[in-house]
Amino acid sequence: MNKPKPLISAILNLNLHPKPLFSNPIHLMALTQTRTTHSDPPQNDAEDDVLCSNPEQTQEEQPSSPSLDETPSFVGSPGKYLTGVSRFERAWAHWTKLGRPKLIVAPMVDNSELPFRMLCRKYGAEAAYTPMLHSRIFNENPKYRSEEFTTCKEDRPLFVQFCANDPDILLEAARRVESHCDYVDINFGCPQRIARRGYYGAFLMDNLPLVKSLVEKLALNLNVPVSCKIRVFPKLEDTLKYAKMLEDAGCSLLAVHGRTRDEKDGKKFRADWNAIKAVKNELRIPVLANGNIRHMDDVRNCLEETGADGVLSAETLLENPALFAGFRTSNWVADNEKDSIDGKLDQADLVVQYLKLCEKHPVPWRMIRSHVHKMLGDWFRVQPQVREELNAQSRLTFEFLYGLVDQLRELGVQVPLHQKHDASATGNLAEVIGI
Ligand SMILES: Cc1cc2nc3c(=O)[nH]c(=O)nc-3n(C[C@H](O)[C@H](O)[C@H](O)COP(=O)(O)O)c2cc1C
Numbered sequence: 001m002n003k004p005k006p007l008i009s010a011i012l013n014l015n016l017h018p019k020p021l022f023s024n025p026i027h028l029m030a031l032t033q034t035r036t037t038h039s040d041p042p043q044n045d046a047e048d049d050v051l052c053s054n055p056e057q058t059q060e061e062q063p064s065s066p067s068l069d070e071t072p073s074f075v076g077s078p079g080k081y082l083t084g085v086s087r088f089e090r091a092w093a094h095w096t097k098l099g100r101p102k103l104i105v106a107p108m109v110d111n112s113e114l115p116f117r118m119l120c121r122k123y124g125a126e127a128a129y130t131p132m133l134h135s136r137i138f139n140e141n142p143k144y145r146s147e148e149f150t151t152c153k154e155d156r157p158l159f160v161q162f163c164a165n166d167p168d169i170l171l172e173a174a175r176r177v178e179s180h181c182d183y184v185d186i187n188f189g190c191p192q193r194i195a196r197r198g199y200y201g202a203f204l205m206d207n208l209p210l211v212k213s214l215v216e217k218l219a220l221n222l223n224v225p226v227s228c229k230i231r232v233f234p235k236l237e238d239t240l241k242y243a244k245m246l247e248d249a250g251c252s253l254l255a256v257h258g259r260t261r262d263e264k265d266g267k268k269f270r271a272d273w274n275a276i277k278a279v280k281n282e283l284r285i286p287v288l289a290n291g292n293i294r295h296m297d298d299v300r301n302c303l304e305e306t307g308a309d310g311v312l313s314a315e316t317l318l319e320n321p322a323l324f325a326g327f328r329t330s331n332w333v334a335d336n337e338k339d340s341i342d343g344k345l346d347q348a349d350l351v352v353q354y355l356k357l358c359e360k361h362p363v364p365w366r367m368i369r370s371h372v373h374k375m376l377g378d379w380f381r382v383q384p385q386v387r388e389e390l391n392a393q394s395r396l397t398f399e400f401l402y403g404l405v406d407q408l409r410e411l412g413v414q415v416p417l418h419q420k421h422d423a424s425a426t427g428n429l430a431e432v433i434g435i
Contacts, residue, residue: 091284094182095309098157099126100309101157102303103124103310103313103324104125104288105117105317107132107161107229111367111374112128112130113150114151115358115360116367117158119350119354121154124324124325125324127157127182127310128155128158128159129229129312130160130181131148131161132161132163132190132201133148133149133160133173136173147363149177150361152361157183158180159182159184160181160183162174162187163186163195163200164200164214165198167214168217170214170217171218171221171222182225183224184218184222184225184226184227185227186214188204188211188228188231189257202261203261211246212246212249215249216249219252226250226252227252227254230246230256232259232275232276233260243282247285251285253286253288255287256276256308257271257290258273258276259271266314270291270292273302273305276291276306277306280306286310287308289302289311289312290312294332295316295332298311299311319374321354322417327345327419329417333418346416347375347378347379347417348405348409352402354368355368355398372404382413390404
């Protein structure tokens with residue numbers, strides 16, 4: 001087995017503010033550092049938690065490196081968000097400049113990384129979120145930064161999401177990425193135990209003054225707008241007050257996941273589109289809907305029912321990254337539509353395309369492993385021993401993974417993706433939603 005080579009860091013740390021924000025020289029040093037590198041990942045770590053490498057790449061050729069020439073997209077003076085109607089106009093002008101994207105890849109830890117985002121963009125996604133990044137670790141650990149956040153010129157519009165519970169730490173992290181994204185997003189929706197322990201995500205719903213201070217800090221000091229992703233409260237009036245508070249604090253775009261903090265299982269609990277609709281009606285900034293988006297009919301229905309400005313999809317995209325191009329897996333096809341097989345694309349094709357993107361944009365193997373499992377889940381159910389072979393590999397290689405796809409095909413596995421023969425089949429959103 002070849003020892004992986006180090007991945008050249010993709011993070012450029014720019015300080016675009018006219019005056020330094022931090023008087024602390026350590027902070028200043030971190031902010032003005034232009035490039036970080038890291039050494040070989042430790043070989044005795046969790047076996048698959050290593051980086052894939054491309055020995056051909058030089059530092060200059062590293063495709064994931066953002067360009068130094070990029071200028072921030074939302075330049076203005078600090079404090080611009082907090083007064084007057086023009087704040088809403090600015091929020092809308094920014095959204096319009098980005099083309100008012102409607103089909104959006106939701107943030108997913110270990111799963112909405114650069115190659116996956118690029119695959120979804122190829123199949124109709126109009127914008128994407130990074131996985132949630134931990135703001136303190138992002139500031140402190142160059143290896144974490146270079147492994148967990150990579151981007152490239154084509155990876156726009158882009159939301160970079162952080163979790164945080166300290167406004168200064170959040171700002172420091174946000175300033176490292178602001179020139180490489182279109183929004184810095186704050187995660188107020190994570191309901192997992194790890195978020196309870198770390199006191200972030202949906203657990204900050206118990207401390208709204210802290211939430212407010214996090215949003216204000218970014219809105220007052222960043223050159224890109226701040227967006228937030230929230231869950232709903234059990235009571236609608238609490239959700240509306242919460243959303244209004246975020247808007248007043250300087251949030252320029254709000255994504256609403258229509259499930260409560262306790263409704264963790266997306267398969268068990270339907271997202272409440274009525275609550276999202278009420279938030280949309282209450283606010284003056286763009287609002288995105290999240291939950292129950294499994295195919296293009298859901299997109300159309302959600303946009304119609306909620307009036308939201310776009311939709312986020314997560315779990316279904318993992319199985320079917322071509323969702324936004326109108327493709328659907330057979331569980332979302334009625335019996336009388338079973339002849340609607342497109343035949344041009346299946347999940348094995350998508351895995352091959354994803355692997356090629358990973359060769360171009362290196363990411364940790366654990367992410368690649370996770371995507372292969374999710375995209376080929378139905379295929380493995382037909383030939384479970386192929387899944388076992390994958391599980392038995394403590395170290396993955398591209399050669400092995402391409403071979404795995406060939407093996408499934410040679411065994412005769414065929415799990416087609418379907419397209420409905422109407423506007424939603426083509427993913428032509430203008431037609432789908434009648435605009
Ligand atoms: C694997 C996975 C990782 C996720 N990670 C994040 C995250 O980093 N940040 C976040 O705000 N939400 C995260 N979520 C939640 C999704 O963004 C989304 O809100 C949720 O899955 C509901 O959307 P869906 O019904 O389309 O799955 C994650 C979901 C999944 C399935």
